[in-house]
Amino acid sequence: MTEARYKWQLRYEKSEDGEISSVTTDLTRNGNRIQLTLPSDTAGYTVELLALGGVDSEPLCNPFTIALRRKEHLVFNGSSLQWFDKDGKEVPFKVDDTTSVNALKAFTGSADLQPPEGQDKVNEGPIPEGIWWLKRDNLQCIDDLGFWRGTFGRTWPGGVERWGRYRLWLEHDPETKNQGRTNLCVLGNESRNTGGNIHIFDSETDFTDMEVFKKNFVKRVESGGRLKMRVNYAKSYKKGDTGNDVLEINFRLTGFGGVLPNTEFTELTEKGVKQFQRDYMGMDTSTGIVDVNTLEAIDEFSERYRENVDDYKCSCGKCGGFGNGQYKGVYRDNEPELEMFHHYEYPGMHQSLLWAVSAARFYLTVKLGGEYSVKQIYSAYRCWANATTIRTKTTNHMGKAVDIHFNKNGSRTRDVKDMDILREKIFCECIGAPKQIRNSIPQFGWLNNQFGLESAAVGATTWVHLDVREFDTQPYLNDMYFVQCNSEKTLV
Numbered sequence: 329m330t331e332a333r334y335k336w337q338l339r340y341e342k343s344e345d346g347e348i349s350s351v352t353t354d355l356t357r358n359g360n361r362i363q364l365t366l367p368s369d370t371a372g373y374t375v376e377l378l379a380l381g382g383v384d385s386e387p388l389c390n391p392f393t394i395a396l397r398r399k400e401h402l403v404f405n406g407s408s409l410q411w412f413d414k415d416g417k418e419v420p421f422k423v424d425d426t427t428s429v430n431a432l433k434a435f436t437g438s439a440d441l442q443p444p445e446g447q448d449k450v451n452e453g454p455i456p457e458g459i460w461w462l463k464r465d466n467l468q469c470i471d472d473l474g475f476w477r478g479t480f481g482r483t484w485p486g487g488v489e490r491w492g493r494y495r496l497w498l499e500h501d502p503e504t505k506n507q508g509r510t511n512l513c514v515l516g517n518e519s520r521n522t523g524g525n526i527h528i529f530d531s532e533t534d535f536t537d538m539e540v541f542k543k544n545f546v547k548r549v550e551s552g553g554r555l556k557m558r559v560n561y562a563k564s565y566k567k568g569d570t571g572n573d574v575l576e577i578n579f580r581l582t583g584f585g586g587v588l589p590n591t592e593f594t595e596l597t598e599k600g601v602k603q604f605q606r607d608y609m610g611m612d613t614s615t616g617i618v619d620v621n622t623l624e625a626i627d628e629f630s631e632r633y634r635e636n637v638d639d640y641k642c643s644c645g646k647c648g649g650f651g652n653g654q655y656k657g658v659y660r661d662n663e664p665e666l667e668m669f670h671h672y673e674y675p676g677m678h679q680s681l682l683w684a685v686s687a688a689r690f691y692l693t694v695k696l697g698g699e700y701s702v703k704q705i706y707s708a709y710r711c712w713a714n715a716t717t718i719r720t721k722t723t724n725h726m727g728k729a730v731d732i733h734f735n736k737n738g739s740r741t742r743d744v745k746d747m748d749i750l751r752e753k754i755f756c757e758c759i760g761a762p763k764q765i766r767n768s769i770p771q772f773g774w775l776n777n778q779f780g781l782e783s784a785a786v787g788a789t790t791w792v793h794l795d796v797r798e799f800d801t802q803p804y805l806n807d808m809y810f811v812q813c814n815s816e817k818t819l820v
Contacts, residue, residue, distance in 0.1 A: 335354070335355075335379075335380040336354075336355040336377060336378070336379060336380070337352060337353065337354050337355065337377075337378045337380055338351075338352070338353040338355060338377055338378075339351070339352050339353075339377075339378060400412065400413050400419075400555070400556075401555065401556040401557065401558060401624075402462070402555065402556070402557035402558070403557070403558050403560065403620050403621060403624075404434065404436075404455075404526060404557060404558070404559045404560075405560060405561060405620055406435070406436065406437075406442070406443035406444070406454065406561045407433070407434065407435065408431040408432060408433055408434060409431065409432045409434045409526070409528065410430065410431045410432075410621075412621055417610075417611070417612075418430045418431075432528050433528070433529060434526050434527060434528045434529065435526075435527050435529070436454040436455050436523065436524060436525065436526050436527065437452070437453055437454030437455075437523045437524070438452045438453070438523040440452075441453045441454065441523060442454065443561040444457070444561040446523075447507055447509075448507040448508070448509075449523065450508065450509060450524075451523055451524075452523040453509075453523050453524065454523060454524060454561075455498075455509065455512055455524045455525070455526060455559055456500075456504065456505060456506050456507045456509055456524075456559070457504075457559050457560055457561055458500065458501060458503070458504030458505060458506070458558075458559060459500070459501035459503065459504050459556060459557070459558055459559075460498045460499065460500055460501065460504065460512075460556075460557045460558075460559060461498065461499045461500075461501065461555065461556060461557070462496055462498060462514065462555045462557055463496075463497070463499060463555075466496055466497035466498075466499070466513075467494065467495075467496050467497075468494065468495050468496075468497070469493060469494045470491070470493050470494070471493065491515055493516070494515065494516065495513040495514070495515040495525075496513055496514045496515070497511070497512075497513045498512045498513055498514065498526075498557070509524050512524040512525055512526075513525050513526070514526045514528065515527060515528070516528045516529070558620065558624060560620045560623070562620065562623070564617050564618060564619040564620070565577060565593055565617070565618040566593060566598075566616070566617045566618070567593050567594065567595060567597070567598045567616070568592075568593060569592075569593040570591050570592050570593070571591060572591065574590070574591055574592065574593045574597070575589065575590065575591045577593070577597065577601075577618055577626065578590050578593075578597055578600075579679045579680060579683055579809075580626050580629070580630055580683055581597070581600040581601060581603075581604050581626070581683075582600075582679075582680040582683045582684055582687070583683050583684040583685070583686060583687020583688060583690075583691075583758070583759045584600040584601075584603040584604045584607070584608075584687055584758070584759075585599050585600045585603045585758075585759070585760045586600075586759060586760020586761070586778055586779055587599075587600035587760075588680075588777060588799070588804055589679065589680055589803075589804055589806075589809050590803070590804075593618075598616040599616070601614070601615075601616045601617070601618055601622065602614035602615070602616045603758075604622075604625070604626070604629075605622060605625075607691075607694070607758075608625060608629055608690065609621075609622070609625045629686075629690065630686075632690075633686035633687070633689050633690050634686060634814060635682045635683075635685055635686055635705075635814075636814065637676075637677060637682065637811060637812060637813055637814050639704075639705040639708070640677045640682075640705055640708035640709055640730065641708070641709055642708075642709040642710055642711045642713075642714055643710075643714065644710075644711055644713040644714040644715070646711075646713040647673075647711045647713060649709065649812065650673075650674075650675060650676045650677070650709050650711075650727065650810075650812050651673025651674070651675070651709065651711035651712070651726060651727070652673060652711065653672075653673055653675055654671070654672070654673045654712060655671035655672050655673065655712075656672045657672070658670075658671040658672070659671065660721075660723075667728075667797050667798070667799070667801055667805065668723070668724065668797050668798075669723065670723055670801075671712075671723055672723075672726065673711050673712065673726045673727070674726050674727030674728065674805070674807065674810045675727070675807055675810050675812070676709075676727055676810035676811045676812040677708060677709060677727050677730075677810060677811060677812075678727055678728055678796050678799075678805070678809055678810055679809055679810070679811055680779075680796055680799075680804075680809070681728070681729070681730055681794065681795070681796055682811070684759050684779060684794060685702075685705075685730065685732070685794070687758065687759055688702070688732075688754050688755065688758075688759060689701075689702055691754050691758045691759075692754065695753060695754065695758070696749070696753060696754075699736060699737060700734050700735065700736055700741075700746070700749075700750060701734065701735045701738075702732060702733075702734060702735075703732075703733040703734055703735045703740050704732075704733050705730060705731075705732060706731045706732060706733045706791055707725065707730070707731040708725065708729070708730045708731070709725060709726065709727060710722075710725035710726065711726065724795050724797050727810050728795050728796050728797050728805070729793060729794065729795035729796075729797065730793070730794055730795070731788075731791045731792070731793050732791060732792045732793075732794070733790075733791055734746065734747075734750060734791075734792065742789075742790040743790075744784045744789045744790070747784065747788065747789065747790065747791065747792055748770065748784065750792055751763075751770070751772050751781050751783075751792055752770045752772075755779065755781055755792065755794060756770070756772070756781070759779060760778060760779060761778060761779040761780065761781045761794070762774065762775040762778050762780075762781075771783065774797070774798045775798060776798050776800070777798065777799055777800060777804065778798060779794055779795070779796060780794070780795045780796070780797055780798050781793065781794060782795075
C-alpha cells in the first residue's frame with residue numbers, strides 16, 4: 329500500500345506599518361506529522377495550519393487553528409466605541425489617509441430605551457452588557473445580494489435606509505447573559521432600526537462607506553478568528569465617588585500603594601489607581617480615573633493573581649480553618665485596648681491582606697529581575713487552639729497576618745539579606761508598608777492605617793511577615809471584610 333502524502337500550508341495575517349495583510353506559506357515538509365516554529369510576525373494572531381493532498385492539493389479537512397492570545401479588544405459604553413491594543417492603549421480609527429479619531433460616536437436602543445434600561449426588551453432595548461464577538465465571516469454587504477434581493481428581499485428589509493450598506497453580525501460569549509437577544513450587529517447607519525444594534529454615526533467620519541468600515545474592522549479582525557468587544561454601561565469612577573463598587577476597587581488595588589478598604593474613592597485610591605495604570609497597564613499617562621478599560625484590567629489582574637484562601641487556613645485541625653469567633657472585644661490583661669492585643673478570632677482572612685499578596689506576586693515578576701518568587705504561604709490563620717498561638721500568645725494571626733517563604737532562582741532562600749530586599753523593594757516601595765532609614769539601614773515596622781512588617785530584629789529572619797494590625801478597627805477591620813473562600817466577582 330502506498331503511504332498517503334500530505335503537504336502543509338500555513339495561513340495567517342501580519343501587521344506592517346499599521347496595515348493588516350494576509351499571508352499564505354507553503355511549508356517544505358511533507359508527511360502526516362509536522363513540527364514547526366511560528367514566524368515572529370504571526371504574534372498575536374490566529375494561525376491556521378492546513379493539510380493538503382491529492383493531485384490538485386485540495387484541503388483534506390478543516391484547518392487546524394492555532395490560537396494565539398491577543399488582548400486587543402473593543403469597548404462600547406452606549407455612546408462611543410473605542411479600540412484598545414494588547415497594551416491597553418487606544419488604537420485610532422482611520423477615516424482616510426490623513427485623518428483618524430480615537431473614538432467613534434455610536435448608539436444603541438430605541439429613542440425611549442437608552443442604556444442601561446431595557447436590555448431585555450427585544451427589538452427595542454440596547455444591546456445587553458457583556459462580551460460579544462465580531463467575526464470576519466459574519467460581514468454582509470447589500471451590494472453582494474444584487475438589486476432585487478437587496479431592495480425587496482427579506483435578507484435586508486428596509487434596504488440601505490434602514491441598515492446601511494454593510495453590517496457585521498455579533499455573537500454573544502457563552503458567559504454573557506444575552507437576555508434572549510440574538511441577531512444583533514454593528515452597522516454604519518444613523519436611522520434606528522431594531523434597538524439592540526450598534527449604530528456607528530459620527531459626523532466627522534464616513535463609516536457608512538464600505539471601504540472605511542473594512543479598513544477599520546474587517547482587516548483588523550484576527551484571520552479566521554474573532555475580535556472581542558466588551559459592552560459596559562457602567563460609569564467611570566473618580567475621586568469623591570462612593571458605593572460598594574468603590575469598596576471592591578479599593579480592595580483589589582490595596583497592594584498598589586496601600587489603598588485602604590473604604591466605600592469612598594479617596595485621594596489614596598486615586599494614587600493607587602495611577603500606580604496600577606502605570607505599573608500593570610503600562611499607561612504612559614495615568615489618569616487616576618477607573619474607566620471601563622481600567623476595570624477590565626483590574627479584573628484581569630484579579631483572575632491572574634487571586635490568592636487561594638485555602639492556603640491561609642489554620643492548621644490546628646480543631647477549628648474549621650478560621651477560628652470560632654471567640655473573644656470579640658477581649659484584650660490582653662494589663663494592656664491597652666489596641667488591636668495588637670485583641671483576642672478576637674476574626675471570621676476569615678482580611679481581604680486587603682490577600683490582595684496585597686496578589687500584588688506582591690505581580691511585582692515579583694516585573695521587579696528584581698524575576699529573581700524571587702513566592703514559595704508558599706507558610707503561616708496565616710492561627711486560632712486559639714493552634715499550637716503556635718498557645719506557645720506565643722500572639723493574636724496578629726487571627727485573620728490579620730501572613731508569613732511568606734520565598735524562592736531565589738528557584739530554591740528556598742533563608743538569607744536575611746534577601747528578606748530585607750523583599751521587604752524594602754516589594755512590600756515598602758510597591759505595597760506601601762512603612763520604612764525608615766537609620767544609619768543607612770532600612771528599618772521596618774508599623775504605622776497607623778498602613779501594612780505592617782516584622783523586621784529581622786523581632787524574629788522574621790527567614791520569612792516576610794505582613795499584617796493589617798494597625799488598621800483602625802472601625803471601619804477597616806469590619807467583620808464583613810474577612811473572607812473564608814475565594815470570590816469570583818468581576819467588576820465589569
